[in-house]
Amino acid sequence: xxxxxxxxxxxxxxxxxxxxxxxxxxxxxxxxxxxxxxxxxxxxxxxxxxxxxxxxxxxxxxxxxxxxxxxxxxxxxxxxxxxxxxxxxxxxxxxxxxxxxxxxxxxxxxxxxxxxxxxxxxxxxxxxxxxxxxxxxxxxxxxxxxxxxxxxxxxxxxxxxxxxxxxxxxxxxxxxxxxxxxxxxxxxxxxxxxxxxxxxxxxxxxxxxxxxxxxxxxxxxxxxxxxxxxxxxxxxxxxxxxxxxxxxxxxxxxxxxxxxxxxxxxxxxxxxxxxxxxxxxxxxxxxxxxxxxxxxxxxxxxxxxxxxxxxxxxxxxxxxxxxxxxxxxxxxxxxxxxxxxxxxxxxxxxxxxxxxxxxxxxxxxxxxxxx
Numbered sequence: 001x002x003x004x005x006x007x008x009x010x011x012x013x014x015x016x017x018x019x020x021x022x023x024x025x026x027x028x029x030x031x032x033x034x035x036x037x038x039x040x041x042x043x044x045x046x047x048x049x050x051x052x053x054x055x056x057x058x059x060x061x062x063x064x065x066x067x068x069x070x071x072x073x074x075x076x077x078x079x080x081x082x083x084x085x086x087x088x089x090x091x092x093x094x095x096x097x098x099x100x101x102x103x104x105x106x107x108x109x110x111x112x113x114x115x116x117x118x119x120x121x122x123x124x125x126x127x128x129x130x131x132x133x134x135x136x137x138x139x140x141x142x143x144x145x146x147x148x149x150x151x152x153x154x155x156x157x158x159x160x161x162x163x164x165x166x167x168x169x170x171x172x173x174x175x176x177x178x179x180x181x182x183x184x185x186x187x188x189x190x191x192x193x194x195x196x197x198x199x200x201x202x203x204x205x206x207x208x209x210x211x212x213x214x215x216x217x218x219x220x221x222x223x224x225x226x227x228x229x230x231x232x233x234x235x236x237x238x239x240x241x242x243x244x245x246x247x248x249x250x251x252x253x254x255x256x257x258x259x260x261x262x263x264x265x266x267x268x269x270x271x272x273x274x275x276x277x278x279x280x281x282x283x284x285x286x287x288x289x290x291x292x293x294x295x296x297x298x299x300x301x302x303x304x305x306x307x308x309x310x311x312x313x314x315x316x317x318x319x320x321x322x323x324x325x326x327x328x329x330x331x332x333x334x335x336x337x338x339x340x341x342x343x344x345x346x347x348x349x350x351x352x353x354x355x356x357x358x359x360x361x362x363x364x365x366x367x368x369x370x371x
Contacts, residue, residue: 001023002023003020003023004020004021005018006019008077010146011145019077019150020073021157022071022073024053024056024068025056025067025069026065027068029066029269030067030162030267031067031069032069032165033158033161033164034052034069034164034165034260035049035154035166035210036072037049037074037076038210039076039079039100039168040078040080040088041089041245042168042169042242043169043245044242044248044252044253046073046074047253048253048257049073050073051253051254051256052071052260052261055257055261059272063271067269069269070161075150076150077150079091095145099371101166101210102207102208103151104154104208104210105137105138105151105152105155105213106213107213107214110138111134111137114137115221118132118133119228119229120229121229122230123231130217134159134160135159135160138159139156162235163236163238164215164238165237165260167240168240169247171344172245172341173342174198174307174308174338175196175240175243176197176341177190177194177239177240178202178211178239178241178287179200179211180202180203180216180237181201182218182222184284186233186236187199187236189277190263193259193262193277194259195259197281197282198285198338198340199280199283200285201284201285201287202286202287202368203216205367206367206369207369209239210239217234218233244307282358286361287368289337289358290358290359291333291334291337291356291357293333293355294331294354295352295354296331296350297348298320299323299329300320300347300348301354302319302346303318303355304318305339310337310338311333311338311339311357312336313334313335315333316330316332317332318331318354319331331354333357335357335360336359336360341356342355343355353370
């Protein structure tokens with residue numbers, strides 16, 4: 001195992017932060033990149049990353065690794081230092097207001113001026129040519145702020161990975177994941193091992209989140225040049241939402257780490273007996289079909305449906321109780337699907353998105369992600 005340190009720009013006099021990456025296995029096979037807690041207050045993945053490191057060290061010592069696995073358990077030291085009155089505020093950078101999981105470099109746009117002339121009729125040669133162009137383009141970037149240097153450091157670590165897993169969690173949720181429809185067949189085994197209750201597919205949800213900038217580049221290249229040159233899926237990238245913010249336990253982390261290990265065995269990265277593929281809980285659905293359930297009024301929020309449950313159209317999701325007027329407003333869904341996430345608050349303001357249902361029919365356009 002190798003440990004590498006990636007220094008960030010110092011934002012103020014007397015301060016310094018860095019990112020540590022842990023590299024297991026040889027560099028002549030597949031490369032797997034796994035990071036956790038990019039939203040610094042989403043901690044289940046950080047525990048899973050620690051569990052993975054212990055397993056990977058054992059596999060490496062036994063000579064069982066057939067590729068390189070990079071683990072970045074703390075990719076966001078900036079967010080981990082943002083406390084207000086004892087509460088960790090890890091989703092947004094308090095200096096800029098930016099979401100830590102948005103605005104990564106668009107790799108497709110970066111390499112556009114240089115890649116067409118390098119493409120050939122050899123798919124593997126094209127994979128290498130695209131990755132070389134990515135490296136050149138990223139090396140040319142000059143970050144101006146600590147946040148920009150953090151984003152760039154993470155992209156330089158991951159741009160050439162065959163698989164990128166970005167471990168997050170939601171406020172109150174069942175385990176679910178986000179990925180590109182072009183790569184679903186390669187992601188589906190991971191969804192099965194993790195027992196994902198919803199798998200949400202989008203080519204470009206807008207905003208350049210970390211997982212998407214890896215896979216979208218290859219989809220974009222196929223759309224531009226696929227009729228002339230073979231373009232492989234050079235980046236299998238997934239956001240894995242490890243349930244809820246409060247779901248931090250050894251039992252769940254052991255289960256999730258083993259599921260990821262099973263996926264790496266399935267891909268041939270770890271030399272070990274392959275575990276049978278479990279059934280997929282529910283079919284994948286388009287992210288554009290996910291219905292946001294919005295509170296029309298303010299009041300005490302009382303949920304009537306549980307995360308991970310399949311909800312029929314018209315079924316009650318929650319009651320909003322106004323103790324001043326004695327009014328109870330029942331909020332219902334208009335589409336059928338799994339309620340994969342809901343808000344952690346129990347007081348609704350008018351217009352608050354309180355839950356999401358994974359509907360099977362796409363109907364939304366534009367930005368598909370929450371703030």
